[in-house]
Amino acid sequence: MSGEFNLIDKYFVNRQPQRKDVHLAAGDDCALVKPPSNVEIAISTDTLVAGTHFLPEANPAWVAHKALSSNISDLAAMGATPAWVSFALTMPEVDEEWLAPFCDSFFELADYFGIQLIGGDTTKGPLSLTLTVQGFVPEGKALRRDGAKVGDWIYVTGNLGDSKAGLEVLLDTENRVRPNAEELEKRHYLSTPRVLAGRALCDLASSAIDISDGVIADLKHILKRSEVGASIDVSLLPLSVELLEYATSIDKAQHYALTSGEEYELCFTVPEENKGSLESALAHAGTKVTCIGQIRPVDYFEIHDNNKPLNWDLSGYDHFKAK
Template identity: 80%
Template sequence: MSGEFNLIDKYFVGRQSQRKDVLLAAGDDCALVKSPSNVAIAISTDTLVAGTHFLADANPSWVAHKALASNISDLSAMGATPAWVSFALTMPEPNEEWLAPFCDSFFRLADYFSLQLIGGDTTKGPLSLTLTVQGFVPEEKALRRSGAKVGDWIYVTGDLGDSKAGLDVILDNVNAHKQYAKVLEERHYLSSPRVLVGQALLNLASSAIDISDGLISDLGHIMTRSGVGASIDVDALPLSKELMGFTQEQSIAQQYALTSGEEYELCFTVPEYNKGSIESALSHTGTKITCIGQIRPIGTFELKKGDKVLDWQLNGYDHFKGKQ
């Protein structure tokens, strides 16, 4: 890309948080980092492509937040502490009016989580972003998808469904009420990675996953990896007032909550013996948690409303089809 090194120097080098465990950061052929003892390194890579994960004319500061937050969310699902990030940017032409707000937002979120940029690349092509975030978690304590047991309780953080509603607003698929549209659009792009929650769950949860493809799909990953089933109480699903106002009908809002992708909330399971202490253990995080169901034997998956089993046919988000 023309002016690549000028862009790197102006917008990326020297702006990052300075961590003591980074021996050599961006500006050389490789970064050098020193990991603490007795930890495992958690690594997550995501690619966001214009037209698939965000519109090409989307607010660049929102795009930056979404790109970094989605990667940090993967670390939070394993209880990891964010440490380092590398970032590759492909764009059609150098565009400082786009890069300036993008980088301001990127480094604001990185600084909040004490996350240091340690390397990256820029090149010419269709607009896309690839990030690799690394962090650390105590050895043998990382949360996984594979630990759920029959009888465990299923929890989620925050409210669900807002991201899908926000996407509908962005794509103008639904004639949203104006008082809800901006809030929902922001919630699609400006998620809050649940890092503190993930860390607090290390000794409490039996499994965890972040909700990126929709609750049904992502809980399905826990079921598959753990060899279990699940029962969900749809009336327990946490719904925001904005989503309720947007959909105007509880059952529609509940279906949004079950299928909404790119929420970046956590879904986790808790053994019966930890259920009584889970809320107090997470009180310092300031994050709402809701028990929405229970793990059942393998082969069982049901959506329940009271004593009634619903026959809703729902799917999560499919990035290749680009729809929910």
């Protein structure tokens, strides 16, 4: 990319305070970092591609927030505290009017969560963003997908369904006249990673995952890894007032909630003996939690409404099928 090093110096270098565990962040072939003792390092890499994960004309500040928050959410799902991020940016040409608000938003969110940019790359090509985030979790305490047991309760953080409604608004301008369209579009991009909730769950939850492909699709990852089944009560799904008004019926809103991708809320399971401690443990986390069902024996899977079975054909979000 023309002027690569000038671009890096102008937009990415010396934008943040230096973390004590970062010994070298820029100016050499590699970054040098030193993690604290008695922790494991959680690492996650995601790529966002223009036209697949965001529209090329989307607000660059929102794109930056979405790119980083989706990665932070992976750390939150394992109970990790974010620490470092590497970022590779591919652009068809240098566009400083796009890059300036993008970087302002990126570093604002990074600073909020105490994450330092420690390296990356810039190249010329179709617009895409690849981030690798790393964080710390106490040794042996990481939340995983394979710990759910029969009888555990299934919970989610926040509300579900808003992101899918916001995506509809983005993809079809006719939806812009529907109630709360602008707010739901904003929520599609501006998720809140549940880092504090994830950390609090390390001693309480038996399994966890972040909701990137829809709660039904992502819960099934837990069920597969844990070799269990589940029962979900749609009457318990947490729905925002804005979604209910947009969807026009509770059934439609529930469908949104079950299949909405890129929510970046947490879905987790809690043993009966830890259920009573959940509210106090998450009091400082800044989000509500809702019990939506219970873990059942393997090969059992049911969606019901107050014990009335529902034969709904549901599928989660698929990046390769999304239009």
